[in-house]
Amino acid sequence: MLMRSEPFVEVQRLAQHLFGTSPNGTWTHPAAMPADAYRSGDEFVIAFDLPGVDQDAIDIDVERNLLTVRAERRPVDPGEGAQVVLSERPLGVFSRQMFLGDALDTDNIQATYHNGVLALRIPIREKAKPRKITVADRTGPEQKVLRS
Numbered sequence: 560m561l562m563r564s565e566p567f568v569e570v571q572r573l574a575q576h577l578f579g580t581s582p583n584g585t586w587t588h589p590a591a592m593p594a595d596a597y598r599s600g601d602e603f604v605i606a607f608d609l610p611g612v613d614q615d616a617i618d619i620d621v622e623r624n625l626l627t628v629r630a631e632r633r634p635v636d637p638g639e640g641a642q643v644v645l646s647e648r649p650l651g652v653f654s655r656q657m658f659l660g661d662a663l664d665t666d667n668i669q670a671t672y673h674n675g676v677l678a679l680r681i682p683i684r685e686k687a688k689p690r691k692i693t694v695a696d697r698t699g700p701e702q703k704v705l706r707s
Contacts, residue, residue: 592628592655601688603663603681607655610675611648617677619670624659628677662687 596605609617609630616631630653637643659665664682671678 592630592653594655594657596657598683601683603659603683605657605679605681607677607679608675609653609672609677612653612675614672617672619668619679621659621665621668624661624663624665626657626659626665626679627654628656628679629654630677 593608594605596603598604605626607628607630609632612630612632616633618627618629620627620629632648632650632653634650659681662684664684667682669680671680
């Protein structure tokens, strides 16, 4: 038997029960979908934590520069005759939107999902990559020095 005495967790669970649980008592409001974003060479990477989400329950859309990631964490069937003693993991649909800059090539986004982490790799457009500008020498024959 699992016993616990954590008053703040109990208050949070009560709030979920009052404001976020579906009629069948299992679905709660979605929690945050934490993400990290960084530039790695010629691509921009965004990693979303989605533990316990099946790959087929992830939906990624891009419209213009708006990236939308949706995922659904479904309840695990404990089996016939099983009695749930504790259920703290948030279930339901999670969604996150991010505006992507014009410097990113949204037509060539690559997505991978491994160990509960969704990684989006977005190439940086050629025109946005750093480039070297050479400085011309102005002491050539086109420059004349006037003397009086």
